[in-house]
Amino acid sequence: MSDSAADNYYRVTNFSAGPATLPLEVLEQAQADLVDYQGSGMSVMEMSHRSPVYDAIHHGLMTSLRRLLHIGDDYDILLLQGGASLQFTMVPMNLLPKGRSADYVVTGAWAKKALAEAGKVGRARAAVSTANDNFQRLPAIEDFEVDPEATYLHLTTNNTIAGTQWHDFPTSEAPLVLDASSDILSRPMSFDGVGLVYAGAQKNLGPAGLTVVIVRRDLLDHVPEGLPTMLDYRTHASKDSLFNTPPCWSIYVAGLACAWLEKLGGLEAIATRNRNKADIIYSRLTGGFYRSPIDPASRSLMNVVFRLRDESLESEFLSEAAKAGLVNLKGHRSVGGIRASLYNALPVAGVKALADFMDDFEAHFA
Amino acid sequence: MSDSAADNYYRVTNFSAGPATLPLEVLEQAQADLVDYQGSGMSVMEMSHRSPVYDAIHHGLMTSLRRLLHIGDDYDILLLQGGASLQFTMVPMNLLPKGRSADYVVTGAWAKKALAEAGKVGRARAAVSTANDNFQRLPAIEDFEVDPEATYLHLTTNNTIAGTQWHDFPTSEAPLVLDASSDILSRPMSFDGVGLVYAGAQKNLGPAGLTVVIVRRDLLDHVPEGLPTMLDYRTHASKDSLFNTPPCWSIYVAGLACAWLEKLGGLEAIATRNRNKADIIYSRLTGGFYRSPIDPASRSLMNVVFRLRDESLESEFLSEAAKAGLVNLKGHRSVGGIRASLYNALPVAGVKALADFMDDFEAHFA
Numbered sequence: 001m002s003d004s005a006a007d008n009y010y011r012v013t014n015f016s017a018g019p020a021t022l023p024l025e026v027l028e029q030a031q032a033d034l035v036d037y038q039g040s041g042m043s044v045m046e047m048s049h050r051s052p053v054y055d056a057i058h059h060g061l062m063t064s065l066r067r068l069l070h071i072g073d074d075y076d077i078l079l080l081q082g083g084a085s086l087q088f089t090m091v092p093m094n095l096l097p098k099g100r101s102a103d104y105v106v107t108g109a110w111a112k113k114a115l116a117e118a119g120k121v122g123r124a125r126a127a128v129s130t131a132n133d134n135f136q137r138l139p140a141i142e143d144f145e146v147d148p149e150a151t152y153l154h155l156t157t158n159n160t161i162a163g164t165q166w167h168d169f170p171t172s173e174a175p176l177v178l179d180a181s182s183d184i185l186s187r188p189m190s191f192d193g194v195g196l197v198y199a200g201a202q203k204n205l206g207p208a209g210l211t212v213v214i215v216r217r218d219l220l221d222h223v224p225e226g227l228p229t230m231l232d233y234r235t236h237a238s239k240d241s242l243f244n245t246p247p248c249w250s251i252y253v254a255g256l257a258c259a260w261l262e263k264l265g266g267l268e269a270i271a272t273r274n275r276n277k278a279d280i281i282y283s284r285l286t287g288g289f290y291r292s293p294i295d296p297a298s299r300s301l302m303n304v305v306f307r308l309r310d311e312s313l314e315s316e317f318l319s320e321a322a323k324a325g326l327v328n329l330k331g332h333r334s335v336g337g338i339r340a341s342l343y344n345a346l347p348v349a350g351v352k353a354l355a356d357f358m359d360d361f362e363a364h365f366a
Numbered sequence: 367m368s369d370s371a372a373d374n375y376y377r378v379t380n381f382s383a384g385p386a387t388l389p390l391e392v393l394e395q396a397q398a399d400l401v402d403y404q405g406s407g408m409s410v411m412e413m414s415h416r417s418p419v420y421d422a423i424h425h426g427l428m429t430s431l432r433r434l435l436h437i438g439d440d441y442d443i444l445l446l447q448g449g450a451s452l453q454f455t456m457v458p459m460n461l462l463p464k465g466r467s468a469d470y471v472v473t474g475a476w477a478k479k480a481l482a483e484a485g486k487v488g489r490a491r492a493a494v495s496t497a498n499d500n501f502q503r504l505p506a507i508e509d510f511e512v513d514p515e516a517t518y519l520h521l522t523t524n525n526t527i528a529g530t531q532w533h534d535f536p537t538s539e540a541p542l543v544l545d546a547s548s549d550i551l552s553r554p555m556s557f558d559g560v561g562l563v564y565a566g567a568q569k570n571l572g573p574a575g576l577t578v579v580i581v582r583r584d585l586l587d588h589v590p591e592g593l594p595t596m597l598d599y600r601t602h603a604s605k606d607s608l609f610n611t612p613p614c615w616s617i618y619v620a621g622l623a624c625a626w627l628e629k630l631g632g633l634e635a636i637a638t639r640n641r642n643k644a645d646i647i648y649s650r651l652t653g654g655f656y657r658s659p660i661d662p663a664s665r666s667l668m669n670v671v672f673r674l675r676d677e678s679l680e681s682e683f684l685s686e687a688a689k690a691g692l693v694n695l696k697g698h699r700s701v702g703g704i705r706a707s708l709y710n711a712l713p714v715a716g717v718k719a720l721a722d723f724m725d726d727f728e729a730h731f732a
Contacts, residue, residue, distance in 0.1 A: 012407030016414040019614060027401045027409050034397040035390070041378030041691070043393050045573035045619065048382040048694055081447035081575065082596060085610040089594035113595075120594055202611055207411040209447065209575040209613030228455035228486055229479075230448060244451040245568055247575030248385060249615060253411065325407065328414055 013350035016328035017160050017303060017341040018182065019202040026256040026345075044252045049245050057252050058242065064258035068185060068267055071214060075191065078213040078233060079241040079251055084110070084181045087198040087211060088117035091177055094223045094233045095196065096122040096151055103127040103150040103174065108135045108159035109334065114179060115154070127153065134335075135162035137295030141170045150174040152195055158183035160203075161332040163305030163339065164298040169193075175219065183302050184212070185261060186344055187271035195219050203302070204344045206254030209247040261344065270344055274301050277342045277351045281306070284355060289362040293337070307337045310365075314338060317361055326354050379716035382694035383526050383669060383707040384548065385568040392622040392711075410618045415611050423618050424608065430624035434551060434633055437580060441557065444579040444599060445607040445617055450476065450547045453564040453577060454483035457543055460589045460599045461562065462488040462517055469493040469516040469540065474501045474525035475700065480545060484520070493519065500701075501528035503661030507536045516540040518561055524549035526569075527698040529671030529705065530664040535559070541585065549668050550578070551627060552710055553637035561585050569668070570710045572620030575613040627710065636710055640667050643708045643717045647672070650721060655728040659703070673703045676731070680704060683727055692720050 014021040037044050040053050047054040062077045071077065080086075096102045096118065104115040106129035118124035128144030130137055146153050153172045156179045158165040165183060169176060175195025184199040196215045202208035213233065220234050229235050235243050264270060278301040285292040285306050292299065292306050308314050314337060321329050331337040340354060380387040403410050406419050413420040428443045437443065446452075462468045462484065470481040472495035484490035494510030496503055512519050519538045522545045524531040531549060535542060541561025550565040562585065567576035579599065586600050595601050601609050630636060644667040651658040651672050658665065658672050674680050680703060687695050697703035706720060 009402040010405060010407050011402060014408050014412055016412065016417075019411065019413055019415060019611060021412050022409065024401070027411075031397055031400040034400060035393045036375040036377060039376060041376050041693070042380050043388065045393075046380055046382070046385055046387050048385060049574070051382075051694070081449070081613070082452075083447070083610045086448075086596045089596055117594055117596075120592060200611065207615050208415070208611045209616060226486060228483055230452045230455060230483075244449045245385060245566060245574045247447070247613065247616070249573050250575055250613070327407070328417070 012325045012327045013346070013353060014328055015326065015340045015342070015346065015354070017203070017332070017339060018200075018343075019208050020204075020341060020343045021345045022206070022253070023257060023260045023345045026253065026260050029256050030253055045249050047248060049242060049248060054248060057248070057255055058246065059240070061251050061255040061258060062240075064255060064262065065212065065214075068258060068261060069189065069191075069214070071191065074218070075214050075216055076220070076233075076237040077241075078215065078236045079246055080211045080213055080236060081209065081247055083200040083208075083211055084179055084198060085113070087179070087213065088114040089121065090231055090233070091152075091154070091196065091198070092118040092121035092124065093227055093231055095177065095219060096124070097222060097224055098122065100151040101125060101147060101149065102152050102154060103146050104154045105139065105144070105156070105170070106131065107138055107156055107164060108162050110159065110161075110179060110181075111154070111156045114156070118154070135159060135164065136293050136298075138164050138166060138298040146170070146172045146174060148173055152177045155179070158300055158302050160300075160303045160341070161335060163294050163300045163303045165300035165302060167297075175216065182343075183300075185258075185267065185270070186274050186302060188267040201250060201254055203341075206257045207250045210250035210254055257345070273348065274342065274344065277301075277346065277348060278304055280351050280355050281340055281342070281358075284358050289366050290358065302341060302343060304340045304342060305331060305335070305337060306340075311337070313365060320361065321354070321357055324353070324357055326350075326357055329354075378691045378693045379712070379719060380694055381692065381706045381708070381712065381720070383569070383698070383705060384566075384709075385574050386570075386707060386709045387711045388572070388619070389623060389626045389711045392619065392626050395622050396619055411615050413614060415608060415614055420614060423614070423621055424612065425606070427617050427621040427624060428606075430621060430628065431578065431580075434624060434627060435555065435557075435580070437557065440584070441580050441582055442586070442599075442603040444581065444602045445612055446577045446579055446602060447575065447613055449566040449574075449577055450545055450564060451479070453545070453579065454480040455487065456597055456599070457518075457520070457562065457564070458484040458487035458490065459593055459597055461543065461585060462490065463588060463590055464488065466517040467491060467513060467515065468518050468520060469512050470520045471505065471510070471522075471536070472497065473504055473522055473530060474528050476525065476527075476545060476547075477520070477522045480520060480522070501525060501530065502659050502664075504530050504532060504664040512536075512538040512540060514539055518543045521545070524666050524668050526666075526669045526707070527701060529660050529666045529669045531666035531668060533663075541582065548709075549666075551624075551633065551636070552640050552668060554633040567616060567620055569707075572623050573616045576616035576620055623711070639714065640708065640710065643667075643712065643714060644670055646717050646721050647706055647708070647724075650724050655732050656724065668707060668709055670706045670708060671697060671701070671703060672706075677703070679731060686727065687720070687723055690719070690723055692716075692723055695720075
């Protein structure tokens with residue numbers, strides 16, 4: 001069920017929203033190197049983070065990210081822990097000084113949480129919210145006004161639960177702060193106007209346990225003094241994210257995933273592939289047997305959320321799909337229905353298998 | 367160079383102070399399961415943290431820890447991220463309310479950092495410091511007085527840099543808070559008087575990226591309101607450390623390491639083995655060719671720090687040892703000399719190989 005040969009293993013097609021499927025050749029490489037990494041005589045899990053062999057892995061990931069995303073020298077790349085959830089706090093601690101205010105675009109559960117955490121640190125407001133639309137559409141850029149004094153404008157680039165995604169970002173005077181946990185590296189992105197990007201690794205980047213932060217250096221000049229050392233971006237920026245022991249294994253596997261992406265042709269190539277994958281499913285959501293509850297212009301290429309016309313058939317759809325090796329298709333418990341997460345590593349063949357399954361299921365019940 | 371057969375791989379004996387060597391059979395199990403965990407059709411790195419198969423791994427580690435350490439129901443076990451360094455901040459945020467003070471026993475660089483971070487959060491003082499002795503001895507318990515009003519007494523149970531270890535903990539009215547990063551699971555421990563234990567995983571527990579916190583439940587009743595959600599122990603205690611995506615792979619490997627430890631006979635058995643391992647090296651530190659700079663009663667069984675009588679031979683000692691497959695023996699840059707870290711997974715055969723090497727080196731130069 002993968003693009004590469006997998007005769008040796010039982011593998012399902014895993015539509016999990018995260019942690020999510022990884023490229024089979026990444027897993028096979030990690031497996032081959034697990035006990036003795038490249039003749040070093042030890043596993044990556046056993047290496048001193050101060051050793052040259054680990055240093056090459058660590059900086060290798062940073063270099064790959066810089067190359068893939070065309071990140072300029074005016075940005076630092078930080079390899080942290082704690083997930084996007086800890087960034088909900090670290091962003092305002094570092095970027096929201098006393099007496100200023102930050103604006104949040106509330107397009108889903110994660111954005112709501114980010115705003116709530118910012119409110120514990122300082123002044124933060126919702127510039128707009130689509131809660132009244134059940135987050136099933138994104139706001140039009142003309143639907144909201146950013147506070148011209150805002151210290152930053154926070155945006156969740158892709159909303160995993162509702163299944164929406166920003167295809168163009170709003171422009172604002174304030175630097176954009178992007179939670180790109182669920183679509184980083186899935187497409188090219190411009191850093192114009194971007195102050196900071198953060199992303200938990202476990203969707204498009206690698207295994208859980210790693211959080212990538214990309215921050216414009218000049219913003220670090222205004223970080224308040226006296227923050228806890230580990231929560232101050234400058235600690236990690238000044239030490240190349242080696243202030244304390246980093247999550248070495250997750251960094252290593254993320255590096256393998258980036259190498260895989262570069263071999264595929266980088267972000268242009270993966271973006272085309274991701275669009276094609278999503279189109280295979282969206283083309284079946286015609287409003288007949290299957291429908292999309294999401295505003296067409298807001299639909300996510302990463303998380304395709306859909307319903308059956310007869311919702312009472314959904315549990316049978318899920319159990320039959322699982323029997324066919326198509327697993328983790330259940331929608332988030334807060335919205336129900338079906339969700340197919342089609343991150344970078346989800347193979348085209350797996351999407352086609354889901355499409356065939358959908359057609360067969362419809363033919364049986366329609 | 368391992369206790370179990372390793373004919374298929376090149377393996378060095380890795381005396382790294384952390385991240386550190388892991389049991390070969392743990393690595394081999396992780397390797398075997400990497401692409402398809404136990405017939406699930408996916409890697410542990412790809413699993414939803416809400417899935418039953420991951421849940422068994424997650425709670426399996428908690429259960430192993432509880433069994434190995436004889437942790438009672440009055441303690442919660444938290445599986446966190448960020449290392450001991452983040453605990454330097456989380457401990458006082460949660461346990462040091464306004465108007466109270468905490469006492470720190472300063473026996474090394476890590477204790478100093480812990481105290482400095484506590485000082486950013488509230489009132490904290492050094493109850494005693496052995497800095498004037500270069501941290502080469504631990505204070506006698508009668509050498510310091512704990513503030514009878516202290517909200518807790520913080521202690522680093524083993525000091526990796528200097529090479530000292532508490533073999534008996536001081537008693538105090540205030541609950542003990544123990545940084546046990548470098549000796550947790552290396553010996554039985556009593557929880558009498560212990561309020562909280564924290565430990566980065568990357569020495570005796572498993573790979574980097576996981577931090578274990580064991581906290582007495584009643585202390586969570588006094589956590590100040592309004593903390594950032596991710597930094598509030600209650601968040602993780604109330605959600606079994608599944609509030610957000612945990613570091614699944616590190617938890618899985620730590621679980622394998624705990625299973626290995628249980629098979630060996632648990633903490634009594636490993637403590638005997640660890641003492642025997644340390645004795646093999648300490649018995650050679652007679653003050654002749656090799657010497658220990660550490661007060662005998664304070665010596666660590668985990669990190670055996672020593673010097674050559676002729677310190678100018680130390681770099682040759684290190685390079686010759688590396689040629690013999692005995693690596694990462696260099697002392698911490700702040701103290702120099704030699705350091706052999708002998709954590710749980712460092713095989714007896716590896717210690718004997720080091721002892722033989724020491725004897726040969728001495729015979730050559732003495």
